[in-house]
Amino acid sequence: MTPQRAGISFREFAICMMAIVNREALRFVGQRSRFLSSLVRPMVWLIVFAAGFRAALGLSIQEPYDTYITYETYIVPGLIGMVQLFNGMQSSLGLVYDREMGSMRLLLTSPMPRWWLLFSKLLAGTAISIVQVYAFLALAALFDIRFSPLGYLAILPVLVLSGLMLGALGLMLSSTIDQLENFAGIMNFVIFPMFFLSTALYPLWKMAEASPILRDICALNPFSHAVEAIRFALHLDINWASLGWTGMAFAVFFAISLIGYDPAKGSMVRKAR
Amino acid sequence: MSDGLVVENVSFSYGSRQALSDVGFHVERGRFCALLGPNGAGKSTLFGLLTGLFTTPSGTIRIAGHDMRRTPRSALAALGVVFQQPAVDLHLSVERNLRYYAALHGIAGREANQRIAEALERLGMAERAGEKVSALNGGHRRRMEIARALLHGPAILLLDEPTVGLDAATRQSITNHIHALATEQGLTVLWATHLVDEVRDDDRLVVLHRGAVRADGEAGAVRGERTIGDAFLSLTEGPMS
Numbered sequence: 001m002t003p004q005r006a007g008i009s010f011r012e013f014a015i016c017m018m019a020i021v022n023r024e025a026l027r028f029v030g031q032r033s034r035f036l037s038s039l040v041r042p043m044v045w046l047i048v049f050a051a052g053f054r055a056a057l058g059l060s061i062q063e064p065y066d067t068y069i070t071y072e073t074y075i076v077p078g079l080i081g082m083v084q085l086f087n088g089m090q091s092s093l094g095l096v097y098d099r100e101m102g103s104m105r106l107l108l109t110s111p112m113p114r115w116w117l118l119f120s121k122l123l124a125g126t127a128i129s130i131v132q133v134y135a136f137l138a139l140a141a142l143f144d145i146r147f148s149p150l151g152y153l154a155i156l157p158v159l160v161l162s163g164l165m166l167g168a169l170g171l172m173l174s175s176t177i178d179q180l181e182n183f184a185g186i187m188n189f190v191i192f193p194m195f196f197l198s199t200a201l202y203p204l205w206k207m208a209e210a211s212p213i214l215r216d217i218c219a220l221n222p223f224s225h226a227v228e229a230i231r232f233a234l235h236l237d238i239n240w241a242s243l244g245w246t247g248m249a250f251a252v253f254f255a256i257s258l259i260g261y262d263p264a265k266g267s268m269v270r271k272a273r
Numbered sequence: 274m275s276d277g278l279v280v281e282n283v284s285f286s287y288g289s290r291q292a293l294s295d296v297g298f299h300v301e302r303g304r305f306c307a308l309l310g311p312n313g314a315g316k317s318t319l320f321g322l323l324t325g326l327f328t329t330p331s332g333t334i335r336i337a338g339h340d341m342r343r344t345p346r347s348a349l350a351a352l353g354v355v356f357q358q359p360a361v362d363l364h365l366s367v368e369r370n371l372r373y374y375a376a377l378h379g380i381a382g383r384e385a386n387q388r389i390a391e392a393l394e395r396l397g398m399a400e401r402a403g404e405k406v407s408a409l410n411g412g413h414r415r416r417m418e419i420a421r422a423l424l425h426g427p428a429i430l431l432l433d434e435p436t437v438g439l440d441a442a443t444r445q446s447i448t449n450h451i452h453a454l455a456t457e458q459g460l461t462v463l464w465a466t467h468l469v470d471e472v473r474d475d476d477r478l479v480v481l482h483r484g485a486v487r488a489d490g491e492a493g494a495v496r497g498e499r500t501i502g503d504a505f506l507s508l509t510e511g512p513m514s
Contacts, residue, residue, distance in 0.1 A: 007291035008346075012379025021363065030364045095330030102360030109324055111350035117377075165493045264346070 008112060016112050016122040024091065024124035028131075038087065038132040042079035043139055050075050057065075064237040072145050076137075077198025077231035081223060083131060083136055084129040084159070084166050085194060089186050092170025115258055118171060122254070125170075126163030133159055137177035151234045158233040158243070162226035165246050168221075168253035175260025197230075198224040221250035276302040276337055277461040278429050283332030285318055291316040293484045296332070300477060302428070305452050307492065310481035311509050316465045319481070320433045322464070324354050337428040337461075347497040348379070353422035355382070357433040359414060363407040365421045367398065370406060371421050384426075392420040396450070412443035419447070423454075429507040430454070436471065444471070447490040454475075464508075469501045482509040 028035065048142065053145035054071040107117055137152065173190065195201075198221045208215040218224050225245035259265055278300040285293040293315045297327040301475045310316050321327055322334060325345045341350035361370055368389060378440040393399045398417040406414060415435055422430060432451065436444040448471050454460045464471070471480060471498040474493035479486060487508045496504040 008379060015376045015379050015381040018372050019381075023373050024366075026365060027362065028368070064329055102358045103362070105324070105326060105356055106360040106374070107356075107377065108326060108356050109352065111346040112379070112395060113346065113378065263325055264330075264342075 010071045012200060013112065013116060016110065016116070017123065018167060019050040020107075020117070020120040022125055024121075026257065027203065028128045033137075034090070035132070038083055038141060039135055041086065042083055042136050045075065045079055045082070046072060046145065047143065049121070051165045062205070064232045064235040064239070074203075075201060076140060076145060077234055078148075078195075078198070078227050079136065080133050080155070080159070080230050081162065081166075081227040083132045083202055084126075085191055086165065087129035087132060088125060088166030088168075089173075089191060090170075091128065092122075092167055093172050094129055107111050114261060118257060118261060119254070120204055122164050122167040122171060125167040126160060129163045129167075130156070130159050136159075147234050147262055148236060151236055154236055155233040155261070161243065161246050161250065162230060165222060165226060165250035168250050168257060170251045171257040172260065176256050192222040194221060197221055200227050222246060225249070276428065277304065278306075278337075278463055279333065279335040280323075281335075283322065283329060283331040283334060284323065285315075285321070285329045285331075287318075287328060291484055293322075293329075294486070296481070296486055298479045300461055300463060303455055304471045305462045305464065306477035306479060308463055308465040308479050308481060309467065309472060311467055311468065312463050312482075312483045313485040314509075314514050316433070316481060318484075319356050320354075320431065320465065322355075323431055324350055324352070326511070335467075350425070350496075352425035353425070353430045355418050355422050355430070355432040357435075357437065358476075359418065359419065361406050361414060366394070366403050366405055366406060367409070367417050369424055370417065371424060373413050374421045375424050387461040388424050388426075392424050393417075396420045397421075397474045403464070412439050412447070415439065415443075415447060418468070419451070425465060426511040427460075429463070431463050431465075433465045434467070436466070436468065445467075469505050472501050480505065 050072045070119075078119055107121070108114065133155075136150075137147075140146075169190075173186070197217050200220055200223070204215055204218060204224075205217050222245060225242040228239050229242040229246055232242070280299075281297045283293055283296045296315070296319065300304075308316060308319070316395065322329055322341070323444070325341055325348065328342050328345075331433075334348075337346040337351040339351060341348045354444070361509065362373070365373075371383075371389045371392065372385055375381065375388060380388065389402070390399065393402055396419060397487075398413065398420060399415050406417065419432075420437070422432075430451070435451075436447055451464065452473070453461055455462045467470075472492050474491070474496075476487065476492045478492035478495050479487065480488040480495070480503060488504075492501065499507070
């Protein structure tokens with residue numbers, strides 16, 4: 001029998017995280033339909049929706065753009081956010097369903113600190129969302145929607161942050177909400193409101209024309225800030241305020257998730273019944 | 274301080290429903306203890322507490338001397354668990370499943386290879402290392418989960434109804450194997466079941482019913498002149514809660 005160790009070495013932390021990321025990657029490779037739908041969904045928006053809207057919606061010059069842009073160009077950051085939003089919900093909420101409950105219980109029998117296990121899980125989901133994002137951008141490039149080569153690189157650190165934030169949102173929901181038992185519920189009550197009440201499809205000033213309240217909701221929505229942070233990075237600019245908002249939202253969502261997965265609190269009890 | 278498993282005065286309730294009331298028993302090191310109880314007796318709640326899924330403010334659980342509430346990580350490091358519901362990645366190979374688990378305990382590289390090979394060998398699964406779990410039958414999946422639970426060299430092995438859904442021959446072979454682990458390697462085993470034929474006379478036996486311990490002792494002594502089945506029935510008579 002192995003002697004019981006009090007401390008865990010840095011190497012053991014790293015081994016554990018890599019295994020969690022690796023497992024998630026292998027699962028993703030095994031789920032071809034998930035990858036396909038993660039590409040088809042934003043492409044349908046880009047090709048069909050944006051083409052129709054192009055005529056209806058005129059966009060004025062606004063930051064970070066220094067010239068008139070096509071609507072397709074405008075919504076790409078929003079669709080990147082959508083890819084990450086869906087992925088964040090899918091990977092975190094999978095934990096609630098029976099199929100994944102066993103693997104979550106197994107994960108939680110690890111002697112590693114729980115925050116590390118959950119953070120590794122989030123990082124794994126984020127890595128997968130980033131693969132999806134770049135695949136989407138490659139496909140968009142085939143349809144002549146292109147950005148500066150450096151822009152593709154500049155969004156990478158922002159995608160890590162936005163992916164973590166949206167994954168943490170899913171993790172928080174998985175630890176606190178029991179009623180949302182299927183993905184349709186999540187679509188209606190989380191994904192759609194977050195996506196539509198954001199700057200993904202229309203800029204804030206356009207929302208303000210429709211209703212000041214809608215504009216305020218969009219401005220508070222952390223998804224808007226994730227999208228704006230991505231938008232600025234893609235145009236080789238930095239939106240510190242949006243990065244700060246996204247970082248703060250991540251901290252809050254993750255902290256609530258940790259409370260939800262704390263064994264001394266109630267939520268794990270409900271799941272075990 | 275005992276090296277085995279100590280459960281003392283543990284109570285737990287789901288809201289107003291009492292699931293465990295003042296449950297206590299000790300399993301000495303190297304003993305096989307059967308936790309026998311009908312469905313709804315509180316076995317799953319007890320397993321939730323024993324595996325650190327949730328905690329209770331009332332009572333103490335010590336795993337190989339480590340208090341589950343105060344030092345949960347040391348306690349978990351000393352614990353191997355086989356859950357009632359299979360917790361495996363079906364589309365991954367046996368070896369990959371084991372490698373993932375080893376890494377959750379900070380074990381990788383050559384050490385992991387060696388432990389995985391040994392664990393599979395011990396369970397007679399060596400030639401299946403490369404097979405996808407989805408291609409294995411129920412018995413082999415269970416063996417794999419047992420091999421996995423032993424990878425990090427735990428002092429205590431918990432099994433929650435590990436033979437449910439398996440045929441008689443497989444059940445017997447798994448039961449024999451776990452008994453051998455206790456007697457030959459000094460592993461402390463808590464085996465939750467509702468199947469009386471898995472209990473041997475020289476096993477430690479704890480009968481749980483409606484959240485309370487109804488009997489605790491050597492199985493042969495608990496049953497006396499009766500069969501284990503009759504003893505179990507008479508101890509668990511009365512309406513379900």
